[in-house]
Amino acid sequence: MGTRIFSPQYPGVTAVAARLSALIALFTFGSAQADEVQVAVASNFTAPIQAIAAAFEKDTGHTLVAAYGATGQFYAQINNGAPYEMFLSADDTTPQKLESEGHTVKGSRFTYAVGTLALWSPKAGYVDATGEVLKKNVYQHLSIANPKTAPYGLAATQVLATLGLNEQLKDKIVEGQNITQAYQFVSTGNAELGFVALSQIYKDGQVSSGSAWIVPARMHDPIKQDAVILDKGKGNPAAQALVDYLKGPKAAAIIKSYGYQL
Structure with a gap:
């Protein structure tokens, strides 16, 4: 498959990532079906998620399609029906709010990084x-x-x-x-x-x-960054696979290399 640009018709997204070149992962009993997941990503995490996306696709066959922007703007877009299936926020309060409002898959929220x-x-x-x-x-x-x-x-x-x-x-x-x-x-x-x-x-x-x-962390509130599967990602194998991958050692190594804590 070639490169695809994901261009959501919602304001406030600073940049749009390309769908990376797809690689089909082969398993012991044949090839697994490759799916894609559309992810809203806080713009501070642009470089790490691009590196993670390449490794994720190589290892799983799934494709990550990302859009980048401000957390508050993504919150408004998600409430207005934006087609995101997963949200990587720059804080922990916005995913909590979406969770309380019934816009997420129950039990899917977790902290993927602590920013500096x-x-x-x-x-x-x-x-x-x-x-x-x-x-x-x-x-x-x-x-x-x-x-x-x-x-x-x-x-x-x-x-x-x-x-x-x-x-x-x-x-x-x-x-x-x-x-x-x-x-x-x-x-x-x-x-x-x-x-x-x-x-x-x-x-x-x-x-x-x-x-x-x-800046010493004591000088401001902790920048805990939470991820969550959104309603539109319910049942998407690529969304759950990305959650598992972000919790794994390869993603952890990439995240830490960009100065985040886990």
């Missing part, structure tokens, strides 16, 4: 290891994700409150629709620095470019 917040600049040496650059106030713009829809944005505002900087920096803050856009504001130079997901700048145990302060 980082203050980042693409310029080497610009951000110090303890975040003192925030207090020096020598920059014009500080990028964060929208705290109303993106858990990483909410965590960023909690860090600023902890440091007593909310009032001082309020005129410098530029908000991205989600954490991907917050990252883009910094990477393109529209903001000198910004709060991003560590996974966006981290690979194999180190920050991949620029300079960063990895």
